Amino acid sequence: MEGTGGSSASAAAVQPVNQRLQEFSKLFQYYLDKSTPHSMYRWIGTFVIASIYLLRVFYIQGxxxxxxxxxxxxxxxxxxxxxxxxxxxMEPSDGPLLPTKGSDExxxxxxxxxxxxxx
Structure with missing residues (x-):
């Protein structure tokens, strides 16, 4: 009987963690969707972060x-x-297959x- 009580207590302890994880996942997806049309800014940000890392490696010498x-x-x-x-x-020897129907894309x-x- 003690085994069943312990598992329900651990399940109750895990539930808030799962809830926070789902909230974080929704928030992350929201900002990811907002950043979709801004591809140039993402590339610029990537190069800025990479250059900061390279300067850090060069400065620390490690x-x-x-x-x-x-x-x-x-x-x-x-x-x-x-x-x-x-x-x-890796295509067949006939060459790449082209669409044969109007619905094929x-x-x-x-x-x-x-x-x-x-x-």
């Missing part, structure tokens, strides 16, 4: 291993962001990594 790992990760994200979802070399370039997952 964090080279962390910077190296972060650079490889960001390069991987950039390559996935710039590459198409479907590799043209031809998308010549779909990114492998969407923009917001890149950010």
């Amino acid at each position: 964090f080279y291993i962390v910077s190296y790992g972060l650079g490889i990760y960001m390069l991987n994200l950039l390559i996935r962001f710039l590459s198409p979802l479907v590799d043209p070399e 031809f998308k010549p370039f779909i990114r492998r990594l969407p923009e917001f997952k890149f950010w």
Whole structure:
């Protein structure tokens, strides 16, 4: 009987944490949706933050291993962001398939990594 009381107490303790997490998720999504049309400002902000980090690394004379790992990760994200979802070399030998019906949509370039997952 003590086992069932302990699990309900822990579930009651976790509930406020889950509620705060959902509130934060909704707030984050709200600001993400507001920032969608401002792509130039996002790029500028990214370069400003990256330059501040590089100046910090240069000034402190450290964090080279962390910077190296972060650079490889960001390069991987950039390559996935710039590459198409479907590799043209992996297409059938007949060539790329074009739409045959009016309802089919031809998308010549779909990114492998969407923009917001890149950010």
